[in-house]
Amino acid sequence: MMKKKLITGIATLLLGVSLLTGCGSKSEKYMIATDVTYAPFEFEQNGKYVGIDIELLEAIAKAEGFTYELKPMDFSGIIPGVQANQLDGAIAGISITDERKKSVDYSNEYFDSGVAIVAKADSTLTGESDLQGKTFAVKKGTAGAAYAESILAKYGAKIIYFNDTPSMFQAVTSGNADVCFEDYPVAMYKFKTETNPELKVIGDKVTSTPYGFIVKKGANAELLAKFNAGLAKVKASGEYDAIIAKYIGK
Structure with a gap:
């Protein structure tokens, strides 16, 4: 009887150690999407993904002690991927809107x-x-075009439409247009990386568009909490300001 109890006790102990070992070694790895064609937030440079979002996510993960796999993809597939549980979260210059908050x-x-x-x-x-x-000068279908159209009558201005950003910028450079309207960080990054920029941003931003990290609605609250906590730490340490300054200046 004593021998049977001893064997049972050893088996129970080994099972307990096995369970503890398993728990201790488990480390959740998140699948996080990004759109790597939106400089200065995410883009490919010398075979490596870089940008504000990329470096910020890396810093936050380090601060909170979690790991992730970065999944580059077309922006249009990001929110559907999050909704379908194919992704745990995403950071891709995603504007915070009431419509998106529904999902x-x-x-x-x-x-x-x-x-x-x-x-x-x-x-x-x-x-x-x-x-x-x-x-x-504006690029068709953009927030800049929408804003320019909204103030056209107020200032008695004229408007010229273009299909791409380079053509829009060229219209101003050549004097065919007085100004153009572009996303603030995109313009700042472009001019910061040019040796002798021919254009500049004037005045303050005319609109405000906040960006946020996303997860599926009602799910992955833990990852969202980690992101928020890490963001606060990165801001407090000064690393956030350093990342922003690196790409668009202060």
Whole structure:
């Protein structure tokens, strides 16, 4: 009887050690999507993914002690992927909107984007108040185009439409338009990386567009909490400001 009890006790002990070992070795790895064609937030450079979102996610994961696999994909597939449980979360310059809140949960805002006014580098224009009678260049279907259209009558301005950003910028550079409207961080990154920029941002942003990290609505609250906690730590340490300054300046 004593021998049987001893064997049972040893088996129970070994089972307990096995369970503890298993728990201790388990480390959840999140699948996090990004769109790597939106500089300066995410893009490929020398075979490596870089940008504000990429570095910020890396810093937050390190601060909170979690691991993840980055999944580059087309932006249009990100939210459906999160909803279908194919992704745990996503960071891709995703604007916080009431419509998207119906299907995803957002982290705290981590960047305030928006539309900026761009003029020639030697322009004397200082902001929106100087746009009376001017000619606007815009890219079709963008937030910049929508804003330009909303103030067109107010300033008695004209508008020229383009299919791509380079053509829009060229219209201002060549003098065929006085200003154009582009996402603030995109414009700032472009001019920061040019040796002798021909264009510049004038005045303050004319719109505000907050960005957030997303998870499926009602799910993955743990990851969302980790992101928010890590974001607070990265901001407090000064690392957040360093990442922003690296890509678009202060």
